[in-house]
Amino acid sequence: MHREATSVKALGLPVNNRSNNAHESACPLPFAPVSLRSILFIAMKIYLFIFFTLASLIVMTFSTHAQQPTAPSGQQAPGPKPEDTEVWQPVPKVVTPGATNSAPPSDAIILFDGRNLDEWVSAQDKSPAKWSVAGGVLTVNKAAGNIETKRSFKNYQLHLEWKVPENITGSGQARGNSGLFLASTGPVDAGYEMQILDSYNNSTYVNGMAASIYKQAIPLANPTRKPGEWQVYDVIWMAPVFNADGSLKAPAYVTAFFNGVLVQNHFELKGETRYIGAPFYKPFDGAPIKLQAHGDPSEPISFRNIWVRELP
Numbered sequence: 001m002h003r004e005a006t007s008v009k010a011l012g013l014p015v016n017n018r019s020n021n022a023h024e025s026a027c028p029l030p031f032a033p034v035s036l037r038s039i040l041f042i043a044m045k046i047y048l049f050i051f052f053t054l055a056s057l058i059v060m061t062f063s064t065h066a067q068q069p070t071a072p073s074g075q076q077a078p079g080p081k082p083e084d085t086e087v088w089q090p091v092p093k094v095v096t097p098g099a100t101n102s103a104p105p106s107d108a109i110i111l112f113d114g115r116n117l118d119e120w121v122s123a124q125d126k127s128p129a130k131w132s133v134a135g136g137v138l139t140v141n142k143a144a145g146n147i148e149t150k151r152s153f154k155n156y157q158l159h160l161e162w163k164v165p166e167n168i169t170g171s172g173q174a175r176g177n178s179g180l181f182l183a184s185t186g187p188v189d190a191g192y193e194m195q196i197l198d199s200y201n202n203s204t205y206v207n208g209m210a211a212s213i214y215k216q217a218i219p220l221a222n223p224t225r226k227p228g229e230w231q232v233y234d235v236i237w238m239a240p241v242f243n244a245d246g247s248l249k250a251p252a253y254v255t256a257f258f259n260g261v262l263v264q265n266h267f268e269l270k271g272e273t274r275y276i277g278a279p280f281y282k283p284f285d286g287a288p289i290k291l292q293a294h295g296d297p298s299e300p301i302s303f304r305n306i307w308v309r310e311l312p
Contacts, residue, residue: 140300152286166228179292
């Protein structure tokens, strides 16, 4: 018998002893012979599989513990504190509010306080404004044309009060028509207009009624008071921003309250106001605020208590 067969037999495994005996050759073996080398190879694979599996588990365990904050023995790691999310700088500037919500705060620029038109000029030629001031009220002079502020603004908060005469006549766009140009970009009606109109029981196209962004945004509500009563606009204007080559970097936005009711909610403008055709942007850097002397034949409207706060 060969030495290899002896070794396998010593392990208790069956051995295929080739015999010249025909009877023995014809008898089938219960299973194929297995060498010692094969057994050792299989055992080594099993060992390596177990080794690498345990090693991976150990590495994952140590990684998890390394990511957790350590604490002294016997103490639990500290959790988040309220102070972790507290911000102390920069401190906002102190602004003293007005005696009422319509009164100007301490940092406001007074554009009209009932006394004079020192802050205004003609929008046509920059000559002194020629609208009428009497009894603390500014009244439109339609023959004199639009007026605008001497100062230019970018982003701001504006408060403005206006009134349609109690005896107003006309209908539609020919009834108490004027306009608040949030940025005047040229003479006549160039700029970005928020409509002023008697919209108390007065039918017209809805993107041209009071508090609309003219021909662009319909107001969210119609809180117009009847003629003869003061109306209040509170407007947040975020001016458009342009790149050095004149292309648009960021559009203009308007948020507006009309008699305390939200009527424009961060509306994104598509460009300057156009009476005919689609709006589009053209570059500018700061602009006056303009009030319109509309050419309709109805009685002129009046203004009072106009102030502005510049915003970042």
